Amino acid sequence: MTDVATPDWQLPAALEPAVVRHAWRVTEPLHGMIYFVPEAHERYAALGLMGRAGYFASRAAALGPVGPAPVVATFFNFSPDLVTRALPAAWERTTPAAVLAARLEAAGAALTRALGDTIRGPEMIEAAELARRAAESSTAHSEGRPLFAAHAALPWPEQPHLILWQAQTVLREFRGDGHVAALVLAGLSGLEALVLHAASGEVPVSFLRRSRGWSEEQWADAVERLRGRGLIEGDEPVLSDSGRAQREWIEAATDRLATPAYTVLGADGCARLAALTRPMSRAVVAAGLLNVDNAVSTSG
Template identity: 60%
Template sequence: MTNARELWRILEPLHGMIYFVPEGQQRYAALGLDRTAGYFASRAAALGPVSAEVVIATFYNFNPTLVHGAIPAAWEKTTPEALLAARLDAADTALRRGLGDLVTQTGELGALARRAAEKACETPQGRPLFAAHAALPWPEEPLLALWWAQTLLREYRGDGHLAALLLEGLSGIEALVVHSGSGEVTAEALRRTRGWSTEEWSAAVDGLRVRRLVDGEGVLTEAGLELRARVEGRTDEMAEGPYTVLDQTERERYVELARPLSRAIVAAGLLPFKK
């Protein structure tokens, strides 16, 4: 049966683009926020005007210094409500730019995704960032309802992933080192975008090497690969619940409907990578 990982990945470009498109950055700038503050504050806005410590806890793998540079100062310039509205408007504009005529073909997929997201809303326990988003009203416009469904499913999965990392005793920066050690993304990209210094990164690599999870080059050892497999397996298992409302035929239809939309988003350049 098509699993939770496949269903999440096939639709993730529709949500993920919001972190990169100029529409978002322009709207956050209009509220007085730079790119870093716009990212943290817009994603955390569902939680309310929270402290930096709450963002550090729920976002997990960012350097606390980077977060403290943006939060709570962002709340002195704008409100969570204004950011939530700006984010929705940015998503709507960017998706229409990227999808073109495909915008009219989102209704059926939106209904399937909403069923899964509403199922997720039945079990918010232990998932604070998801729960904050789940408490907000659904957008009425079908395109935005689809985006919101994937946003909920993404945050549901993300909160479960953090639990899996904690179970393995991985800090935020160590989780990044393990990710880069798999070869899926470069260490430099993860280090730079999450605000860690080269010294902090090297110290994390050294710590994982002592645990025999990475080698001298930061590449995962056999034990490291096994750990990563456990983390990803648990993440998938904890993310499966929302999709249990969909049978195999509906899951296959979900993938069929999502694929051309995600391909259009990537082809339109709304994401900084092609994979």
């Protein structure tokens, strides 16, 4: 497959993409835990949002009281039927402002549970300052990144651990919008991207299909489409050479598209952010905040 990640007409990346990927990956558990922790599920339920309604409403709330179409487009790989069961019905029970407040409160409670006194320490203050600098600077590159832009426009909390959480949320959506752009350019639908992910062996098919709400028939149809394109092979589908090349290109493009958010930090700042957040992220994992068994059912 032709490598078009860095064509001649494209400016060289201001930072080595691997440096940016490392800073994001090390810090990501501090944001990602919000999709699993009971603190979030309980607060959404108190607003009348059960099951998946809490997830879709909380992540989409920055966009306002939207219906399913913008969420299907920006979240990219969820079954439209699953999204339609949650939105816009969620906004008949509560408001985007109330959901955003509940999400931030849940993030604070969960991080406090995992990190204890660390939330008030100098390392947290420094990490929050670095991540916020990156998040704020990334607003100069908001074109084509709707979910990022909506989150970047939210007001900043005052406490350092909440600033860090919100900054990583903004950076996560910046990277995510770029990843969607790479998938679209590769000619993949959201479901096809999931099938390729499963074929890589990194995540079980059962989890990806169940969590994104696709039927066995829909999944099987996507498998056959990708098999016809020569991207997967075998009875238990695995990536072909072409499939691996495409996956590598997508990841390289995603890394490249994420670099503008971190340019303000430079390589040293990225390394420092990772060094500060590594023990925090490990504590989050050790406390069980990323336990996938705590993910809500798609039946909600």
